[in-house]
Amino acid sequence: MSRAGSVSEAAAAVATRGGELTSPRLVRVAGALATARPMPAAALYQLVHVGARRLLGEVVRVQGDTATIQVYEDTTGLWTGEPVTATGGPLRLELGPGLLGSVLDGVGRPLARIAEATGDFIAPGAVAPTLDPQRRWTFEPTIQVGATVSAGDVLGRVQESPGLEHRVLVPPDTRGVITRIEAGDFRVSDAVAHLEDGTALALSQRWPVRLARPAARRLPAETPFVTGQRVLDFLFPVAEGGSVAVPGGFGTGKTVIEQTLAKYAWADVIVFIGCGERGNEMAEVLTEFPQLRDPRTGRSLLDRTVLVVNTSNMPVAARESSVYVGMTIAEYYRDMGYRVALMADSLSRWAEALREVSARLQEMPGEEGYPTYLANRLASFYERAGRVQALGRPQRTGALTVIGAVSPPGGDFSEPVTQAALRVAGALWALDPELARQRHFPAVDWRLSYSLHADATEPWFREHGGEAWPEVRRGALELLEREAELREIAGLVGAEALQDPERLLLDVARDLREVVLAQSAFAPNDAFSTVTKTYLLAQLSMSTYQSAARALAAGISLDTLNLARVRRALVALKTAAPEEWDAGVAEARAAVGELTP
Amino acid sequence: MCLSALDRAGARTRVGGTMMPLPRVHPGAAAAAGPLVFLRASRKVALGEWVILRAPGQAPRRGQVVDAAEDMTVIQVLEETAGLAPTLTELTLTGEVPAVTVGRELLGRAFDGLGRPLDGLPDPVGDALAPLTGRAMNPSRRVSPYAFIETGLSAIDGLNTLVRGQKLPLFSGPGLPGLEIAAQIVEGARAPRGEPFAVIFVGLGITARERDAFVRRLEASGAMERTILYLNEARDPTIERLLAPRVALTAAEHLAFEHATHVLVVMADLTHYCEALREIGAAREEIPGRRGYPGYMYTDLAAILERAGVLAGREGSVTQIPVLTMPDDDITHPIPDLTGYIAEGQLVLSRELHRRGLFxxxxxxxxxxxxxxxxxxxxxxxxxxxxxxxxxYALYARGREARLMAAIVGEGGLHDADRRALGFAERFEKEFVAQGRDGRALAQTIESGWRLLESMPRDDLVRIREATWKARRAAAGATVRAGGRA
Structure with a gap:
């Protein structure tokens, strides 16, 4: 054995020595990082193929002729001496019709096609183009030969899914006069138009994922991103084009919120990034979404959804790239003039991936071992959200709303990722383990949460939800605040020691919490609450309080007021089927009316 | 994955059929520190490659390449390194990644953390040698878990239902009966329609006492012939602990997906596993994360826990119940915290209930x-x-809150509804949760819960819909009438 070993070693040594003169080889493999030499011309973020199996990787450091590469696939079994091939540029994603309904890995490969290549378990080295190269799409031009086009102009359309027209755009760095354009059935890489300089414009285009796609200008946020969740729409609304941080310890329902929004929120396109999360959860999304209907259009939910999946046991470097892949897709649809929502679950796992790679690069760590550039990277990610006027003609307005879940260790919000997210996000939906423990879902803590979009969206809610929306909202927030104070006092002196007005406040606040704010993602009639329903429930609760308070002021004792009837009516109304709705509203109004002295 | 098995290992374990080098022998290593051995100037070294270390006059040791580099390769040694002289140790780089024997033949047997027999019987031949690092299930091939597993424990079956393909850890504390409850679940769990069913128990740094207690219960319940034991005890090498769950899960995946078996994997104690991880991290001079645990602990734990699941078009499943000890009962400690983020829930033991003698x-x-x-x-x-x-749940939560309040203001200071909830909480703990050592069928669990609910006024039961309530009243009435006639 030892003789055979030394012979093969000698042979290996010769092979490697010969190779060193010409082509780059691996000199080190440790975890997700590989080092290769000689690569004197390597550029940062250049895409490379690592080893004989051509695993995907990206250069993250260059020192002299040595390049350090983060590898997007499992590095087990890579050996020193294996070849490394550099490609032309950074990681680019193929954008075009066929993205909707697809499930991609962290570097943009469809998981189903990876499964065709490597079976039920993912093996490294699979080649799978993002878009189906064979499928033909019917392209209908909207401009003619002779037109001068520039970046972002719409060339024509493709019916990508039953409810969404895919607008084929001139790529951002291109301009010229159209010399040929034709209708017909094309594959994504086929040229549908030509420019005078010979440039071919295809159905698809490529974009480097780490770079934000350009827009003509940013627009102020004014319409709300309607989530169908009462506590969010009513108390902490976010505007289309806004951004939210959703931190919560484990078991507080982060994932359920993200999934509920993906199901019910008002958006044309949803990009859901499962970043370092559970495989079974992704399976649930994949099972459920095709069966669920978009509440507004009645189409299958999968028709408006793109999933980017890097479960916690998939390679860590691809976790880092997954958020950029998702963001690029979201921006692409924004540029077509759509309202896009991006959910990332969770940004903490992305930050941990940064930390892992940074530690292996032996960079000087910042807080809790995270790299010092964490806050910066997180900010540039969140800032890709926004409502914009897209480049090109015809004029289009697109919005990209970003909802990022954060998983703070031990539920402690003072940790670096939560804090970095809060500095840039426009709203905080803080999830509280105590509420989750009481099975109060969504477990959004109304004292800690905030939204910087509340004022901007008020006019919209006043018009579409109810006349007194802002007043009811402020009243409710105040009531909840006073309830918290009173509960502290009651905790000291006992609830029995409280006076009637205080007890009334506690009663109504409880209704407000349990009926208005709590909402079951699993109740068919309550999973999505229209803004009208949200307003009505809240407004009824608040007028209960006002009517009963007037009764108390008139000297009536609290015990004689029939608050139980109001409560029953509100509980029934909350889960009422559409056909029971009108009767339910009438009963609730009657119950509230009965309180007035 | 014993040495003889390695000698048999064929092309199967040569990764992906790439031209992985043949075995190479180095006459000596450059340095050794703790569980690590450093090899200088080695060419063609694969990450994760299996290494045999032969020191004169000592039994061969096994190791794995954790950092492959031409200037300095790092090898993690699985056995005790005391007495190992690096310069005198001959190292064979095998050209293979570690693999383990898998197959139905393993059922009824006991192995150490690396898959060597502990029961005095010869090495199993098995169906195949499978690489133990395992690969991630393709999420698009997973089936969302849906099949109910009856454990016989009301608190689980009723309120924290376990399903096939789930990973549901038990968060125990020092001195709390975590392993005992795991044993009870294993005894009670069976496949409802008689499908093939197997249990794999992985001891991770457990004491001889814990091992004996667990194995004795398995034997008494007659479950041994459908069980595989992988035992790494407290006295066994720490590093072996890092491989034991992977060895066991490789065997589990094979049973589940090649033999259409529903496999329940119980691992105890994950806390010892994490400490081994920290130990090796410190030996490699890595930048530590929270409380000295490595920053990649989440990824590492996920690589184990994510190996639970159900695959499309395959009959079997892998379900995991890892048991861990929360140091100082602290659920925010990195070990329970990260586990909680990865797993699909958690079952938490309470010292207070334990102290009150409730089981x-x-x-x-x-x-x-x-x-x-x-x-x-x-x-x-x-x-x-x-x-x-x-x-x-809601009533119990309210009762627990009322209990806290009553401790300050006295029961007399409570609201009526709170006082009722307080009484409910007491009964719930004693009658519903503390069922004792006997298993309960699901029907009994449901009935026990209904009886508690029915002792409360209807207005307190806001979560019960009217239709449900009426159906229950009608059913209960019918039972009473039928009982009256009988």
Missing amino acids: PPLDVLPSLSRLMNAGIGAGKTVPEHREWADQL
Whole structure:
């Protein structure tokens, strides 16, 4: 054995020595990082193929002729001496019709096609183009030969899914006069138009994922991103084009919120990034979404959804790239003039991936071992959200709303990722383990949460939800605040020691919490609450309080007021089927009316 | 994955059929520190490659390449390194990644953490040698878990339902009966329609006492012939602990997906595993994360726990119940914290209930099964399961809050409803949770819960819909009338 070993070693040594003169080889493999030499011309973020199996990787450091590469696939079994091939540029994603309904890995490969290549378990080295190269799409031009086009102009359309027209755009760095354009059935890489300089414009285009796609200008946020969740729409609304941080310890329902929004929120396109999360959860999304209907259009939910999946046991470097892949897709649809929502679950796992790679690069760590550039990277990610006027003609307005879940260790919000997210996000939906423990879902803590979009969206809610929306909202927030104070006092002196007005406040606040704010993602009639329903429930609760308070002021004792009837009516109304709705509203109004002295 | 098995290892374990080098022998290593050996100027070294270290006059040791580099390769040694002189040790780089024997033949047998027999019998031949690092299940090939597993424990079956393909850890504390409850679940769990079913128990740094108690219960329940034991005890090498769960899960995946078997993997104690991880991290001079645990602990734990699941078009499943000890009962400690983020829920034991002599001392408030909804309801358990569970939970939560308040203001200072909830909480703990050592069928669990609910005024039961309530009253009435006639 030892003789055979030394012979093969000698042979290996010769092979490697010969190779060193010409082509780059691996000199080190440790975890997700590989080092290769000689690569004197390597550029940062250049895409490379690592080893004989051509695993995907990206250069993250260059020192002299040595390049350090983060590898997007499992590095087990890579050996020193294996070849490394550099490609032309950074990681680019193929954008075009066929993205909707697809499930991609962290570097943009469809998981189903990876499964065709490597079976039920993912093996490294699979080649799978993002878009189906064979499928033909019917392209209908909207401009003619002779037109001068520039970046972002719409060339024509493709019916990508039953409810969404895919607008084929001139790529951002291109301009010229159209010399040929034709209708017909094309594959994504086929040229549908030509420019005078010979440039071919295809159905698809490529974009480097780490770079934000350009827009003509940013627009102020004014319409709300309607989530169908009462506590969010009513108390902490976010505007289309806004951004939210959703931190919560484990078991507080982060994932359920993200999934509920993906199901019910008002958006044309949803990009859901499962970043370092559970495989079974992704399976649930994949099972459920095709069966669920978009509440507004009645189409299958999968028709408006793109999933980017890097479960916690998939390679860590691809976790880092997954958020950029998702963001690029979201921006692409924004540029077509759509309202896009991006959910990332969770940004903490992305930050941990940064930390892992940074530690292996032996960079000087910042807080809790995270790299010092964490806050910066997180900010540039969140800032890709926004409502914009897209480049090109015809004029289009697109919005990209970003909802990022954060998983703070031990539920402690003072940790670096939560804090970095809060500095840039426009709203905080803080999830509280105590509420989750009481099975109060969504477990959004109304004292800690905030939204910087509340004022901007008020006019919209006043018009579409109810006349007194802002007043009811402020009243409710105040009531909840006073309830918290009173509960502290009651905790000291006992609830029995409280006076009637205080007890009334506690009663109504409880209704407000349990009926208005709590909402079951699993109740068919309550999973999505229209803004009208949200307003009505809240407004009824608040007028209960006002009517009963007037009764108390008139000297009536609290015990004689029939608050139980109001409560029953509100509980029934909350889960009422559409056909029971009108009767339910009438009963609730009657119950509230009965309180007035 | 014993040495003889390695000698047999064929092309199967040569990664992906790439031209992985043949075995190479180095006459000596450059340095050694703790569990690590450093090899200088080695060419063609693969990451994860299996290494045999032969020191004169000592039994061969096994190691794995954790950092492959031409200037300095790092090898993690699985056995005790005391007495190892690096310069005198001959190292064979085998050209293979570690693999383990898998197959149905392993059932009924006991192995150490690396898969060597502990029962005095010869090495199993098995069906195949499978690389033990395992690969991630392709999420698009997974089936969302949905099949209810009856454990016989009311607090689990009723309120934190376990389903096939789930990973549901037990958060125990020092001196709390975590392993005992795991044993009870294993005894009680069977496949409802008689499908092939197997249990794999992985001891990770457990004491001889814990091992004996667990194995004795398995034997007494007659479950041994469908069980495989992988035992790494407290006295065994720490590094072996890092491989033991992977060895066991490789065997589990094979049984599940090649032999259509429903496999329940119980691992105890994950805390010892994490400490081994920290030890090796420190030896490699890595930048530590929280409380000295490595920053990649989440990824590492996920690589183990994510190996639970169900695959499309395959009959079997892998379900995991890892048991861990929360140091100082602290649920925010990195070990339970990260586990909680990866797993699909957690079952938390309560020292207070344990102190009061209640068994099993499961605290349902912080406990959670994320996949519960998929496993309950009409056709699976009972139609009203969700609201029934929500109502029990809500009343108990309110009662617990009232208990805190009563400690300050006295019971007399409580609201009527709070006082009722307080009484409910007491009965809930004694009658529903503390069922003792006997298993309960699901029907008994549901009935026990209903009886508690029915002792409360209807107005307190806000989570029970009117239709459900009427159906229950009608059913209960019918039972009473039928009972009267009998």
